[in-house]
Each structure stands twice: as C-alpha cells, then as structure tokens.
Amino acid sequence: MHELSLMTNLLDAAVNAADGAPICALRVRVGPLSGVVVEALRFAFEALTPGTPAANARLDIEETLPAFHCPHCNMDFSPPALHYECPACGAVDGELRGGDELELIAIEVPDHV
Amino acid sequence: MCETCGCGHPHDSSPAHDAAHAHGHEHSHDHAHDHAPPVRTLNVNQPALALNQRFADQNRGWFRAKALTVFNLLSSPGSGKTTLLERTLCDLPGSAAIVGDLQTENDARRLRASGAQAIQITTGATCHLDAHMVAHVLDKLDTSGLRFLFIENVGNLVCPASYDLGETRRVVLLSVTEGEDKPLKYPVIFRTADLVLVAKCDLAEAVGFDRAQALANIRQAAPKAQMLEISSKTGAGLQNWYAWLRD
Ligand SMILES: Nc1nc2c(ncn2[C@@H]2O[C@H](COP(=O)(O)OP(=O)(O)OP(=O)(O)O)[C@@H](O)[C@H]2O)c(=O)[nH]1
Ligand SMILES: [Mg+2]
Ligand SMILES: [Zn+2]
Numbered sequence: 001m002h003e004l005s006l007m008t009n010l011l012d013a014a015v016n017a018a019d020g021a022p023i024c025a026l027r028v029r030v031g032p033l034s035g036v037v038v039e040a041l042r043f044a045f046e047a048l049t050p051g052t053p054a055a056n057a058r059l060d061i062e063e064t065l066p067a068f069h070c071p072h073c074n075m076d077f078s079p080p081a082l083h084y085e086c087p088a089c090g091a092v093d094g095e096l097r098g099g100d101e102l103e104l105i106a107i108e109v110p111d112h113v
Numbered sequence: 114m115c116e117t118c119g120c121g122h123p124h125d126s127s128p129a130h131d132a133a134h135a136h137g138h139e140h141s142h143d144h145a146h147d148h149a150p151p152v153r154t155l156n157v158n159q160p161a162l163a164l165n166q167r168f169a170d171q172n173r174g175w176f177r178a179k180a181l182t183v184f185n186l187l188s189s190p191g192s193g194k195t196t197l198l199e200r201t202l203c204d205l206p207g208s209a210a211i212v213g214d215l216q217t218e219n220d221a222r223r224l225r226a227s228g229a230q231a232i233q234i235t236t237g238a239t240c241h242l243d244a245h246m247v248a249h250v251l252d253k254l255d256t257s258g259l260r261f262l263f264i265e266n267v268g269n270l271v272c273p274a275s276y277d278l279g280e281t282r283r284v285v286l287l288s289v290t291e292g293e294d295k296p297l298k299y300p301v302i303f304r305t306a307d308l309v310l311v312a313k314c315d316l317a318e319a320v321g322f323d324r325a326q327a328l329a330n331i332r333q334a335a336p337k338a339q340m341l342e343i344s345s346k347t348g349a350g351l352q353n354w355y356a357w358l359r360d
Contacts, residue, residue, distance in 0.1 A: 009164065013157055035302070
C-alpha cells in the first residue's frame with residue numbers, strides 16, 4: 001500500500017500550489033509501469049482528503065501508455081503489456097520514455113480567489 | 114432555457130452572470146445542481162517521487178565520491194536475500210550491508226556474524242526503503258577500504274520498485290519455491306532489474322521447478338537483465354555472482 005504515501009506526496013504538492021485556496025480538482029497522470037494501482041490511489045485519496053483543502057476535490061486520473069524508443073530503428077513505439085521488444089527489429093534494449101510516471105499535472109482552484 | 118440542465122438560465126460563466134444568479138431561486142428538478150463556479154487551472158507538473166529522487170541523486174553522488182558500487186536487492190519475503198549476503202560479505206572483501214526490515218534487527222545481526230558492517234533500518238509500517246531513510250544512515254558507515262555496499266530492501270515485490278535509492282545496480286531475486294509465474298505477475302519490479310538471480314536452485318527438483326518456463330518468463334519481463342542461477346546453500350553459481358559484482 002505505498003499508494004497512501006504517494007498520494008500524500010501528491011496532496012502536499014497540490015496544497016502547496018493552491019496556496020491557501022480550496023482545491024476543486026487534481027489532475028494526476030499515472031503510467032502502467034509506475035507500479036501504482038489506480039484503484040488504490042483513489043482509495044488513498046478518499047481516505048486522506050477529509051479536513052484538508054482538497055476535501056471536496058475531484059480526482060481526475062489520466063492513464064498513459066508505455067512509450068519506448070528503439071535506438072536501432074530510431075522509432076517510438078508503445079508495446080502491449082509485457083512485450084518490450086521493438087515491433088520493427090525485435091531489439092529489447094529500447095529506452096523507456098514514458099509510462100512509468102506518477103505526477104500531479106495540475107490543480108483547479110476557484111477563479112475568484 | 115439552459116440546455117445542460119433545463120433550469121431556465123442561460124449557462125454563462127461570466128462573473129456578471131454569476132452575481133446575478135446568486136439569488137436563491139428554487140430549482141424544481143431533483144438532481145444535484147451546483148452551477149459549478151468558474152475555476153482556474155494551475156499547472157504543477159510534480160512527480161509524486163520528486164523528493165525521493167532528490168535524495169536518491171544525493172546518495173548517488175555520495176556513493177560516487179566514496180568510490181562505492183551499490184546494489185539494491187529486491188525480492189518477496191524469504192527469497193534468500195540475507196542468506197546470500199551472509200555468504201557474499203564473507204567471500205567479498207570490502208563489503209558492507211544496509212538492511213531494511215519492517216520490525217526486527219535480525220537480518221543485520223545475522224550479517225554482522227560475517228564480521229562485516231551491517232546497518233539495520235527498521236521501517237515500521239513502511240513496506241519499502243526510500244532514499245531518505247538510506248541517506249540517514251550513511252554517516253554510520255565506515256567507508257575506509259569499502260568497495261561494495263549491499264542494500265537489502267524490505268521483502269516485497271511491489272512497492273520497493275518505485276523507489277530509487279541511488280544504487281548503481283538493481284538485483285531482483287526469484288527463488289525456485291515461489292513459482293515460475295512471478296515475473297509475469299510482478300512485471301514492474303522485474304523490468305527495473307539489472308540482474309535477476311534465480312535463487313535456492315538446490316531445491317528446484319524437490320519443488321518441481323519448471324526451469325525453462327521460469328527463464329522464459331524472466332526474459333519476457335526483464336529482457337535487458339542478466340540472469341544467474343545460484344544456491345546460497347550449496348554455493349552453486351556464486352562464483353558467477355561474484356564475477357558479476359566485480360564487473
Ligand atoms: N535450501 C535453500 N534454502 C535457502 C537458500 N537461501 C535461503 N534459504 C532459506 O530460506 C529462508 C529465508 O531466507 P532469508 O535469507 O532469510 O530470506 P530473505 O529474503 O532475507 O527474507 P526477508 O528478509 O524476510 O524478506 C531461510 O530459511 C533460509 O535458510 C538456498 O539457497 N537454499
Ligand atoms: Mg532478509
Ligand atoms: Zn528497432
């Protein structure tokens with residue numbers, strides 16, 4: 001359940017960015033190779049927000065796809081789960097360029113604050 | 114007529130409209146209707162592990178300054194991390210260990226029997242080591258003559274995967290008693306491995322370990338990793354392990 005501590009970090013970042021304003025929404029990006037279970041993240045959010053500036057916030061989760069780059073073909077590809085080989089040349093030493101992220105992209109705060 | 118909810122107001126989000134709208138009329142419809150106030154989007158772009166990454170980079174700098182090669186050992190509980198380190202610390206001069214455990218000091222005590230330094234980090238409720246915990250104990254290490262530092266992570270095939278400790282290389286152990294399918298069930302951690310050790314090979318026959326299937330699954334989940342088969346009990350394969358460490 002490291003989702004609890006990861007969500008704590010995301011909420012801290014959100015509260016910092018809101019600078020005293022109530023938070024209407026958090027936009028979080030999660031990659032399939034981040035090791036994070038989206039349902040556990042949502043559960044952690046529900047458990048952690050009461051009594052905080054994010055008490056009434058919405059959690060918008062944007063799920064990404066794995067993104068690899070093959071150094072031999074100079075090609076970007078997004079392989080299905082557990083198939084990391086380049087679809088063109090079969091090389092498995094592709095460089096991971098995305099899909100392992102867990103980050104707070106943005107927050108929404110009331111416009112009049 | 115409002116086309117979104119039929120409340121009789123044009124949906125206009127200008128402040129003027131909002132002010133005019135704050136007149137407390139009764140809504141006759143029964144769905145939740147909270148004329149969402151205008152919001153402003155603030156870009157943040159902060160990884161959840163930003164702070165861990167800062168400490169990991171700091172650790173990496175410290176390791177480099179001390180000319181240490183550092184290995185992060187990961188596996189499920191009981192795969193044989195401590196047993197392997199008991200032998201490794203004996204056989205490889207200039208080695209020390211940092212050990213993460215939820216509750217006990219047992220593993221560090223076992224490792225100190227080898228005569229090498231072993232520092233315990235008790236994580237309590239935390240299911241992984243993070244770079245900050247490691248940073249905290251580094252000043253306890255006597256680094257004179259030290260070349261290799263092993264960090265035994267908390268036994269767990271999920272959470273430790275996400276936490277860079279600043280290590281030089283990552284080693285994931287899979288013991289033959291765990292089943293051949295584990296690399297496919299925990300692909301995230303296997304994908305980050307530089308080396309996968311198939312451990313407790315002396316038990317392979319007793320548990321009907323399907324070696325070919327296991328190696329194929331490791332290949333698939335960790336195509337870039339090297340792979341070695343060892344037994345800390347009989348010593349089989351340990352010379353290859355030591356050669357890899359020195360490489
Ligand atoms: N037969 C056999 N048993 C082993 C081998 N390596 C470890 N064991 C046994 O496996 C059990 C667990 O080993 P540990 O070294 O404590 O495993 P660990 O990964 O450090 O466990 P945690 O720190 O609790 O996650 C012990 O009973 C060891 O004696 C091996 O190569 N062969
Ligand atoms: Mg142990
Ligand atoms: Zn290619």
